[in-house]
Amino acid sequence: MMFTLTEVASLNDIQPTYRILKPWWDVFMDYLGLVMLMLAIFAMTMQITKDHVACLPCMDDSNEAADTKPPLGPEQNAQKAASSATTGATLATSIPSVTKDLPDEAVQELSTTQQTSLAAEKYANQPQPRGVKTNLDFQQYVFINQICYHVGLPWYSKYFPYLILIHTIVLMVSSNFWFKYPKTSSKIEHFVSILGRCFESPWTTKALSETACEDSEENKQRFTSTSSTPKQVSLEGKVKGTDADPSTPMLGVRFSADKPIAEVPSSMTILDKKDGEQAKALFEKVRKFRAHVEDSDFIYKLYVAQTSVKTVKFILILCYTSAFLLEINFQHFCKPNITQLIGYEIFFCTHNMAFMLKKLLITYVALIVIYGMTCLYSLFWVFRRPLKEYSFEKVREESSFSDIPDVKNDFAFLLHMVDQYDQLYSKRFGVFLSEVSENKLREISLNHEWTFEKLRQLVTRNAQDQQELHLFMLSGLPNAVFDLTDLEVLKLELIPEVKFSAKVSQMTSLQELHLCHCPAKVVQTGFTFLRDHLRCLHVKFTDVAEIPPWVYLLRSLRELNLIGGLNSENNKMIGLESMRDLRHLKTLCLKSNLTKIPTNITDLSPHLIRLVVHNDGTKLLVLNSLKKMTSLIELELHSCELERIPHAIFSLINLQELDLKSNNIRTIEEIISFQHLKRLTCLKLWHNKIITIPSSIGQVKSLESLHLSHNKLESLSPALFLLPKLRHLDVSHNSITVLPPDVGLVHNLQHLAINSNKLEALPKPLFRCTKLKVLCLGNNALTTLPDAVGQLVQLTHLELRGNCLDRLPAHLGNCRLLRRSGLTVEDHLFDALPVEVKESISRETSGL
Numbered sequence: 001m002m003f004t005l006t007e008v009a010s011l012n013d014i015q016p017t018y019r020i021l022k023p024w025w026d027v028f029m030d031y032l033g034l035v036m037l038m039l040a041i042f043a044m045t046m047q048i049t050k051d052h053v054a055c056l057p058c059m060d061d062s063n064e065a066a067d068t069k070p071p072l073g074p075e076q077n078a079q080k081a082a083s084s085a086t087t088g089a090t091l092a093t094s095i096p097s098v099t100k101d102l103p104d105e106a107v108q109e110l111s112t113t114q115q116t117s118l119a120a121e122k123y124a125n126q127p128q129p130r131g132v133k134t135n136l137d138f139q140q141y142v143f144i145n146q147i148c149y150h151v152g153l154p155w156y157s158k159y160f161p162y163l164i165l166i167h168t169i170v171l172m173v174s175s176n177f178w179f180k181y182p183k184t185s186s187k188i189e190h191f192v193s194i195l196g197r198c199f200e201s202p203w204t205t206k207a208l209s210e211t212a213c214e215d216s217e218e219n220k221q222r223f224t225s226t227s228s229t230p231k232q233v234s235l236e237g238k239v240k241g242t243d244a245d246p247s248t249p250m251l252g253v254r255f256s257a258d259k260p261i262a263e264v265p266s267s268m269t270i271l272d273k274k275d276g277e278q279a280k281a282l283f284e285k286v287r288k289f290r291a292h293v294e295d296s297d298f299i300y301k302l303y304v305a306q307t308s309v310k311t312v313k314f315i316l317i318l319c320y321t322s323a324f325l326l327e328i329n330f331q332h333f334c335k336p337n338i339t340q341l342i343g344y345e346i347f348f349c350t351h352n353m354a355f356m357l358k359k360l361l362i363t364y365v366a367l368i369v370i371y372g373m374t375c376l377y378s379l380f381w382v383f384r385r386p387l388k389e390y391s392f393e394k395v396r397e398e399s400s401f402s403d404i405p406d407v408k409n410d411f412a413f414l415l416h417m418v419d420q421y422d423q424l425y426s427k428r429f430g431v432f433l434s435e436v437s438e439n440k441l442r443e444i445s446l447n448h449e450w451t452f453e454k455l456r457q458l459v460t461r462n463a464q465d466q467q468e469l470h471l472f473m474l475s476g477l478p479n480a481v482f483d484l485t486d487l488e489v490l491k492l493e494l495i496p497e498v499k500f501s502a503k504v505s506q507m508t509s510l511q512e513l514h515l516c517h518c519p520a521k522v523v524q525t526g527f528t529f530l531r532d533h534l535r536c537l538h539v540k541f542t543d544v545a546e547i548p549p550w551v552y553l554l555r556s557l558r559e560l561n562l563i564g565g566l567n568s569e570n571n572k573m574i575g576l577e578s579m580r581d582l583r584h585l586k587t588l589c590l591k592s593n594l595t596k597i598p599t600n601i602t603d604l605s606p607h608l609i610r611l612v613v614h615n616d617g618t619k620l621l622v623l624n625s626l627k628k629m630t631s632l633i634e635l636e637l638h639s640c641e642l643e644r645i646p647h648a649i650f651s652l653i654n655l656q657e658l659d660l661k662s663n664n665i666r667t668i669e670e671i672i673s674f675q676h677l678k679r680l681t682c683l684k685l686w687h688n689k690i691i692t693i694p695s696s697i698g699q700v701k702s703l704e705s706l707h708l709s710h711n712k713l714e715s716l717s718p719a720l721f722l723l724p725k726l727r728h729l730d731v732s733h734n735s736i737t738v739l740p741p742d743v744g745l746v747h748n749l750q751h752l753a754i755n756s757n758k759l760e761a762l763p764k765p766l767f768r769c770t771k772l773k774v775l776c777l778g779n780n781a782l783t784t785l786p787d788a789v790g791q792l793v794q795l796t797h798l799e800l801r802g803n804c805l806d807r808l809p810a811h812l813g814n815c816r817l818l819r820r821s822g823l824t825v826e827d828h829l830f831d832a833l834p835v836e837v838k839e840s841i842s843r844e845t846s847g848l
Helices: 005-013 024-045 061-068 074-099 104-124 138-151 155-175 182-200 202-224 273-293 298-327 354-384 393-398 409-421 423-433 435-449 452-458 479-483 502-506 524-533 549-553 568-574 576-581 599-604 624-628 647-651 669-676 695-699 718-722 741-745 764-768 787-791 810-814 827-831 835-841 843-847
Strands: 053-058 331-334 346-351 467-472 489-493 498-500 512-516 520-523 536-540 559-563 587-591 610-614 634-638 657-659 682-684 705-707 728-730 751-753 774-776 797-799
Touching (some): 024 155, 138 331, 155 354, 182 273, 202 273, 202 435, 298 409, 393 423, 409 423, 452 479, 479 502, 502 524, 520 524, 524 549, 576 599, 647 669, 695 718, 718 741, 764 787, 810 835, 835 843
Parallel strands (some): 467 489, 587 610, 610 634, 682 705, 705 728
16 A cells, blocks of 8 residues: 555654654664664564575595595506405405305395495596585485574574664663653653643743834834933932933833833733633643742753663673674584584585675664764763753843743753754743743733723722722733723732833822732833822832832822831831932821831921821830921821830920820820920820829810720829810720719810710719710719700710610700710610600601
8 A cells, every 4th residue: 555645744744742852862863773773674684594504514634635635646556556456356255255145136236336336436546527526415405504504603693683673672762761751751741731832822922022022112212312321210219321300201111120121012912812811821830830840850860861871882782793793704614513414524604695784784883883972972961061950041131021030950951952952942931931921911811801891880989089999909900990080099909010001190180099019110101190199108018128119209299108017127128218209298107017216217307297107016115216306296106015105205396196005004194294295185095004194184284185095094183174175085995983073174075985984973063064065974884864964955976875774864855966876875765765855866867
């Protein structure tokens, strides 16, 4: 059956599975092995058999001497004739004695034999024709050929085709052993599969084409630029290489901490959704394969071992093959030891294929030499280069994927092998090791999923009646966000890659931005917009490096919140020394674990009016820097493990509100020093361990609001009620048993919270505070509520739940502003009120 040209062409298109892992020397050795295999098969077809061996007997020495002695002279011939005559006479006389008892036929036959012998002897004395008569028939020659095939021929002449076949098979198996060994075959097959998919992936071609576009964009910008050195904005807001203003836009360049990177044109962000999903799956497979293979070097060691085995095998084959090469001859002598059967001891043999087989063996030796030289080269390559490390330096130089990591061990070795086939494979494979490439893919897939209509549905109104969008755990920031031009608050949480492109300038209403564990980059044009429009920024981070460097250059920023780990060792890393550029910053909130107030924060002292430090239980030891911040109006020191009121606070002459929540303050004797803070109106000492209130508190005449809840107070000092401007007093969640009658002296009191204490009765002077709007008495031990409560005509909120009341006074109806929603009491007590009182209190509710 013949093959057609089409079938032969299709067979030629079939490529080996592991072709990309076979360098040229391995391929060359495979072809050499194939040639040696064909040579072995050809030699086997020509192998020496008993039919190819022909043997003739060698005459003994007497016969050889007779054949080679000189002709006899006349005298010698006469003597020989006489001897023959004597011999004939002897035979003649001996015949009667021998044959006297024999029949006549036997006697006649013996006489004929005797005559024949005499004639032969006579014939031998005459000149003989050329040639030797052996008196052997055909069957005897066949028998001799068979015996001498096994005895006379060397073993190498008979079996060397089989040896060539075995050696060739061993060499071919050892060349491909690392592909078939169970411990490596699955890894190699997986690698080849991944590599092939990465090579053929549409995303690979797209990513490399985008790189080419980026390079062309950079060249175009470089060509059209009027200066020879490109402008680059540093973290300090200065332009390097020029004296231009820092606000000079840099179109198409990302603003980052290292170097500017050209922005990908929007026209390149089109990718089929199916291709995108396949590319994301490839990124995951490459990540898992790298983690599984990079820690092992077994494949490398196995390849070195098999290469060494082939080299040793070559040396051994070459040595003994060369030694046996001379044994293949055309002529051989055979001593079969069958003289008693044949009559001859030595035979001279030859075989007609000896010449051809010797030429084949010489060809095989030549192929082995070439094979061995190739093995030596492969060993030289293996040990000359550090194959356990692979660097994508060239790929990083030729593309924008500067983050492609170097790989080690088996992963590196496999890539080195691939480079021998085609370096383009490694270049295209490197795309799937780059986080930049993966982030670009996520960005494209993200824009397919998060359209403008979908984002518009997620926009809500917050408590300040602002349009707010909260995006959580996305792979990136969708481009459609920048089309929400009316958005005022943007909250981004747990987004690994946030990029603000130039389109952010469309969001003219954006004033507040939240970055919660979101490292963010911004192009220069977008940075210029944020610098001039952003008013409030919240940054929550785990490591200081997550804080975007451009945060400290937002000169129009009014409020900055930094939430994360900023201990004393890392204070210099915060970049607070750069905050001097935040010329309009009014509020700074540090929720961290500081051990001291950073000294560089005083650069903000001329314009900072609110400072918040939430220290998460870390003890704040040094606060001397606060003395210089005389412009502060509000100061919050939460969870700082303070045991006393810091003396540095007494220098803040403009301070109006002080909050020392959740500390370990036990005594507040230093409160007398607050009398020098003429503007202090609000003092919050809640969630501490304060036992008593000193009488010196009466000296703080400007105090309007005092918070002492969640402490250990058992009584209230009468001096507390001598504060003429006090309007808000919160002493809830303490152990107070008696409310002093002096509470009636605070005529401006509007809010009194004394719930969750141990009060058993209320003093009548309390109801002289007719300006009270909020009265919290819940969770006490009150048994009655005086009728004088009706004097509180401005009361809007009354809390009574959790007491021992058996009824509510009917005078509660005189509180004209009190409604059911503002009355917190058990239902059965409210139902026990007179109908007109209930109607009066429920009037607004029923009206609604």
